[in-house]
Amino acid sequence: MNAFKDLMAFQSQTEALSQVAGRLGWDQETVMPVGAAQQRGEEMAAMENVLHARRIAPQVADWLAKIEDSTLDLVGQAQMRHIRKSFARTQKVPADLAAEIAKVTSQAQGQWAQARSDKDTGAFVPVLENVVRLKREEGQALASNGDVYDAMIDDYEPDMTAAELAAMFDEMRPRLVNLRSAALEAPSPRALFGHYPEKLQLALSQKLADAFGYDGKHGRIDKAVHPFSSGSGQDVRITTRVSEDDPFNCFYSTIHEVGHACYEQNIDNAYLLTPLGQGVSMGVHESQSRIYENQIGRSQAFTGWLFEQMKSSFDEFDVPDATTFFGTVNRVNKGYIRTEADEVQYNLHVMLRFDLERALMRGDLSVKDLEAAWNDRFEADFGYAVDKPSNGVLQDVHWSVGLFGYFPTYALGNVYAGCLYDALRQDCLNLDAELSVGNTVGATNWLKANLQTHGGLRSPRETIEFASGMAPSPKPFLGYLEAKFGQIYQL
Structure with missing residues (x-):
């Protein structure tokens, strides 16, 4: 047992250093001076070199050889499962390649932001070509002659494959397209108009974060171009963004990121700075942000409470009643931006990215042809x-920072959220009454007890099955969408 204790003490320091690296990333996206980008890239590369060396240090190999996992309790066995997997993965990727990826993707983030601002895809093509080259090299090292894209997906959703995701998306797409067509052909709920000052939006955004249980003593809310959540344990930070003619962008970005943050904040403190002390996968993580944002935050009950909050906060708010407001919040309309898409169309945006990045990683699509492929596919899918x-290929930060295999977890998170919401409604009989007065405690405590507190104890599939009582399936999610939007659009 001394080997296990020594390994866990060493691992705790590695986890702490990883959190420091994450804080550098938070700083870069929030308050870092623009001119610091090149140096930050070097700093990130240095941190990655340190982390890479620790993950495959000779003493780690010795401890792993001495430990018999079957002699440990379930928590110990879960810790070992994560550490062994990290050790095996890190061994496959050369240290200089890992450091180069960290440096290039750190610098590419600022180059993407500039190209996006300048509307200049051509300026970003050589940058992205370099990122893709490095990530394909990493993927080939990890895949060991297998599917490169599967190896990338495994970083974000362990044990998931592109083939399984493609089959799931093929099952979902026809029902999503049919629902979208029916909604767009029906009379539309009224849109939201007016001017909503930033200061007032941020005040209500903070109230929403509090309502969903975000612990401000162990976190903070800042602004970023692309909202995100960062950190775990006792320091979990989120960002949001503000558009003064679209307060929903701010409010639902905040609720979404609070879902991520609460998952991290609610993990059992016994797992702090261990492999179990963070969300088990990005798909499961996304299930928390999506169920907070959509099934709870866009429900008729909760929007009734939000309606009253907006009436008291904004002078120009002129929606006549809570029923109308429910339709306004959930309005299905044409648009380009994934993060602003309604629930019906959101997954279609994800499926587009999934197919394109899969082709990029397989070498079936070149970066120089990516924009044309995006534009053709978008017009075919959205009309x-x-x-x-x-509004197209430069809208997302993910590819610039090397997050290939990440996008499909957004849609997978919606599938998981559908399963969880089905079980949540069965167990929380007073849910609507509570949400109608802005009380999310019943819902969020259910998610905490059944999923969040357990962190990485189980595999992603086992995590969802344990919490919801069912194997992951898109059917509950699709049924939820059809019932909700059938009501709003009287289909």
């Missing part, structure tokens, strides 16, 4: 043309 790069 209208992309008007500018910031």
Whole structure:
């Protein structure tokens, strides 16, 4: 047992250093001076070199050889499962390649932001070509002659494959397309108009974060171009963004990121700075942000409470009643931006990215042809043309920072959220009454007890099965969408 204790003490320091690296990333996206990008890339590369060396240190190999996992309790066995997998993965990727990826993707983030602002895809093509080259090299090292894209997906959703995701998306797509067509052909709920000052939006955004249980003593809310959550344990930070003619962008970005943050904040403190002390996968993580944002935050009950909050906060708010407001919040309309898409169309945006990045990683699509492929696919899927790069291929930060295999977890998170919400409604009989007065405690405590507190104890599939009582399936999610939007659009 001394080997296990020594390994866990060493691992705790590695986890702490990883959190420091994450804080550098948070700083870069929030308050870092623009001119610091090149140096930050070097700093990130240095941190990655340290982490890479620790993950495959000779003493780690010795401890792993001495430990018999079957002699440990379930928590110990779970810790070992994660550490052994990290050790095996890190051994496959050369240290200089890992450091180069960290440096290049750190610098590419600022280059993407500039190209997006300038609407200049051409300026970003050579940058992305370099990122893709490095990530394919990493993927080939990890895949060991297997599917490169599967190896990338495994970083974000362990034990998931592109083939399984493609089959799931093929099952979902026809029902999503049919529902979208029916909604767009029906009379539309009224849109939201008016001017909503930033200061007032941020005040209500903070109230929403509090309502969903975000612990401000162990976190903070800042602004970023692309909202995100960062950190775990006792320091979990989120960002949001503000558009003064679209307060929903701020409010639902905040609720979404609070879902991520609460998952991290609610993990059992016994797992702090261990492999179990963070969300088990990005798909499961996304299930928390999506169920907070959509099934709870966009429900008729909760939007009734939000309606009253907006009436008291904004002078120009002129929606006449809570029923109308429910339709306004959930309005299905044409648009380009994934993060602003309604629940019906959101997954179609994800499926587009999934197919394109899969082709990129397999070498079936070149970076120089990516924008044309994006534009053709978008027009085929949505029925209208992309008007500018910031509404098309340059809208997301993910590819610039090397997150290939990440996008499909967004749609998978919606599938997981559908399963969880089905079980949540069966167990929380007073859910609507509580949400109608802004009380999310019943819902969030259920998610905490059944999923969040356990961190990485189980595999992603086992995590969802344990919490919801069912194997992951898109059927509950699709049924939820059809019932909700059938009501709003009287289909």
